[in-house]
Amino acid sequence: MRWHCVKRSLLNCSASLTTDLLKNNPLLIKNHSHSADLNEISVTKCLAEMKNKATITEKNPSTLFAEGIFQLNINYKSRMPPEQLVKRTLQNKKKSNHPIGPADLSQLNISDEWITTGEPNHERFLLHDNNNESNERIIIFATDERLRYLAEADEWENEFFSTFCRMLGGLAFLPINDVPRELIYLKTIIPQEANELMEYFDSTYIEGKIIKNNARSNVIRRTPAAFPPSVWNVHEVTLNDGQRTNNQTEGWNHRSSKLVNRSHPSIWLLIEKMRLELGVDEVKIGQRDIGQPLAKKKKCILVCKKN
Numbered sequence: 001m002r003w004h005c006v007k008r009s010l011l012n013c014s015a016s017l018t019t020d021l022l023k024n025n026p027l028l029i030k031n032h033s034h035s036a037d038l039n040e041i042s043v044t045k046c047l048a049e050m051k052n053k054a055t056i057t058e059k060n061p062s063t064l065f066a067e068g069i070f071q072l073n074i075n076y077k078s079r080m081p082p083e084q085l086v087k088r089t090l091q092n093k094k095k096s097n098h099p100i101g102p103a104d105l106s107q108l109n110i111s112d113e114w115i116t117t118g119e120p121n122h123e124r125f126l127l128h129d130n131n132n133e134s135n136e137r138i139i140i141f142a143t144d145e146r147l148r149y150l151a152e153a154d155e156w157e158n159e160f161f162s163t164f165c166r167m168l169g170g171l172a173f174l175p176i177n178d179v180p181r182e183l184i185y186l187k188t189i190i191p192q193e194a195n196e197l198m199e200y201f202d203s204t205y206i207e208g209k210i211i212k213n214n215a216r217s218n219v220i221r222r223t224p225a226a227f228p229p230s231v232w233n234v235h236e237v238t239l240n241d242g243q244r245t246n247n248q249t250e251g252w253n254h255r256s257s258k259l260v261n262r263s264h265p266s267i268w269l270l271i272e273k274m275r276l277e278l279g280v281d282e283v284k285i286g287q288r289d290i291g292q293p294l295a296k297k298k299k300c301i302l303v304c305k306k307n
């Protein structure tokens with residue numbers, strides 16, 4: 001994700017930085033052209049905190065405003081926008097944004113427009129939700145069109161390709177420090193048809209996307225991966241839980257349920273991200289239609305453990 005200075009047009013400041021999708025690992029791309037206003041930063045942070053709480057708690061705007069103001073240093077209080085204005089913003093946040101919660105997975109109810117791909121087409125997106133029928137919550141999102149592509153894809157019949165995919169998945173169980181070395185090894189045995197998958201995997205889960213500073217330059221750098229190994233590696237968890245479970249995937253389920261139960265990303269944010277991913281695929285499919293090779297389709301399967 002790329003961030004720009006709020007004073008971009010006002011002060012013509014071209015400062016920017018990148019983070020992963022969880023807003024971690026900030027990487028400064030360009031510095032500000034002006035000095036920082038500490039008062040304003042404190043007030044902005046305070047407002048952001050209130051807005052965030054408005055979307056994830058049931059508290060009303062008055063309470064949120066009072067709590068926020070209470071924590072703010074006395075010197076900054078005068079810089080706060082008028083109470084009525086702030087409260088109206090908080091109210092809108094509640095209305096327009098994600099559903100509240102859930103407090104835990106058993107209370108998660110995906111309904112209305114959240115079972116669709118959202119604006120503008122509202123296609124069917126939620127294919128399966130076992131609700132709370134078993135110990136594990138299984139939620140599957142995919143569009144009918146993409147499933148059709150998946151069914152038509154040759155790779156599913158290629159045994160080495162599927163073995164290779166399992167080896168990629170196996171990285172989650174290695175000691176985290178061994179992941180980069182093992183990835184280098186996998187790149188030496190990669191079947192040709194898995195190149196795009198590897199590129200996607202590497203940029204999303206390991207090293208991040210490669211970007212060139214400009215078209216002429218040979219200097220490359222990487223944006224941080226959206227989900228670096230520290231997020232998905234379950235080596236430790238598996239070892240620690242090893243005595244209690246005979247299911248190796250338990251570690252991953254444990255990790256992903258923690259991820260989803262956190263306010264960032266909430267399940268609603270996750271669904272939004274998957275919808276965005278559809279848009280990215282759209283571009284690739286469009287490219288195939290004008291003669292460029294088709295990129296691999298991704299289906300998203302989320303398995304969460306019930307609390």
Ligand SMILES: [Zn+2]
Binds near residue numbers: 006008
């Ligand atoms: Zn700036």
